[in-house]
Amino acid sequence: MAAFEWTDALAVGVDAIDGDHKILIDQINMLSDAIESGIDDTLVASVINVLIDYTVYHFDRERQMMATTNFADSVRHLKEHDIMVAKVQAMQSAYTRGNGDLDEMFKFLKVWLTQHIMKSDQAFAAHIKATGGAKLVPPPEARGAVDWRNLSVLVVDDQFNFRSLMRNILNTFGVTQIQEARDGMEAFERLGTTPADVILVDDEMQPCDGLSFTRMVRGTKSPSPKAVVILMPSREITREYVKEATEAGVHDLMIKPLAPKTVRARIEHHLTNPVPFRMVDDRLIPVRRAPAPAAQAARPGMV
Numbered sequence: 369m370a371a372f373e374w375t376d377a378l379a380v381g382v383d384a385i386d387g388d389h390k391i392l393i394d395q396i397n398m399l400s401d402a403i404e405s406g407i408d409d410t411l412v413a414s415v416i417n418v419l420i421d422y423t424v425y426h427f428d429r430e431r432q433m434m435a436t437t438n439f440a441d442s443v444r445h446l447k448e449h450d451i452m453v454a455k456v457q458a459m460q461s462a463y464t465r466g467n468g469d470l471d472e473m474f475k476f477l478k479v480w481l482t483q484h485i486m487k488s489d490q491a492f493a494a495h496i497k498a499t500g501g502a503k504l505v506p507p508p509e510a511r512g513a514v515d516w517r518n519l520s521v522l523v524v525d526d527q528f529n530f531r532s533l534m535r536n537i538l539n540t541f542g543v544t545q546i547q548e549a550r551d552g553m554e555a556f557e558r559l560g561t562t563p564a565d566v567i568l569v570d571d572e573m574q575p576c577d578g579l580s581f582t583r584m585v586r587g588t589k590s591p592s593p594k595a596v597v598i599l600m601p602s603r604e605i606t607r608e609y610v611k612e613a614t615e616a617g618v619h620d621l622m623i624k625p626l627a628p629k630t631v632r633a634r635i636e637h638h639l640t641n642p643v644p645f646r647m648v649d650d651r652l653i654p655v656r657r658a659p660a661p662a663a664q665a666a667r668p669g670m671v
């Protein structure tokens with residue numbers, strides 16, 4: 369059972385707001401799962417990044433809806449948002465410094481969101497309904513150069529929690545065609561029947577790790593398209609490892625903990641700036657170029 373259950377009492381009756389709140393509750397539950405698993409601090413840090421990113425996006429959506437409906441109580445309501453973000457960011461900083469209390473963070477998020485939804489967001493939703501609806505900023509998938517809705521992504525990771533995290537991140541961009549595999553071999557078999565446009569593959573897996581998998585995908589006997597974009601989240605990125613990954617056929621590495629804006633920017637960059645491939649040994653590998661630029665305004669809804 370999830371640690372934080374969605375109930376009808378939390379529904380405010382405005383689809384966009386309820387949808388965002390459900391995503392936030394999912395993310396708070398991912399934090400609880402990550403704390404319980406206790407095996408990977410980059411997982412916890414990634415989940416916190418995702419949670420803060422989506423919270424800021426959601427609050428911005430509410431701010432825009434308040435502006436388009438002339439909501440009289442907007443200053444007080446937005447102040448509540450600001451205080452919450454500042455508090456969670458302070459908890460994130462404490463965690464990064466090594467003296468954070470994750471249980472306290474989970475409890476704070478659960479209590480704050482429940483109370484805010486049931487009082488402040490319910491009042492705002494009543495105003496929206498009374499005034500005939502709010503104008504919404506287009507969802508992330510409706511803008512930008514990538515057709516997120518029709519993008520097929522394969523997530524390869526031996527940790528269930530990381531696969532869930534990646535799925536959640538991709539969902540916030542509007543990606544719905546997501547496949548998962550638990551190691552390189554399973555992923556390679558999956559590609560034989562269902563091609564992917566983008567592969568997000570973990571580096572450390574057993575029995576077939578990310579680099580071995582990538583070499584198979586880039587091999588001349590591979591059934592999968594050589595042009596598929598392969599991105600690799602990694603705990604450590606050294607010059608030697610970048611060289612090895614490049615020679616295997618990885619497009620790009622992403623340092624853990626992950627942030628949604630980085631994942632989005634890297635996918636967008638490589639899909640919209642395809643590189644040529646060259647033959648090395650028995651593999652076709654992408655020609656590496658300068659690293660992708662830092663993600664600017666790449667947070668959901670802020671393209």
Ligand SMILES: [Fe+2]
Pocket residue numbers: 385389426430485489
């Ligand atoms: Fe809200």
Ligand SMILES: [Fe+2]
Pocket residue numbers: 430445449484488489
């Ligand atoms: Fe709110």
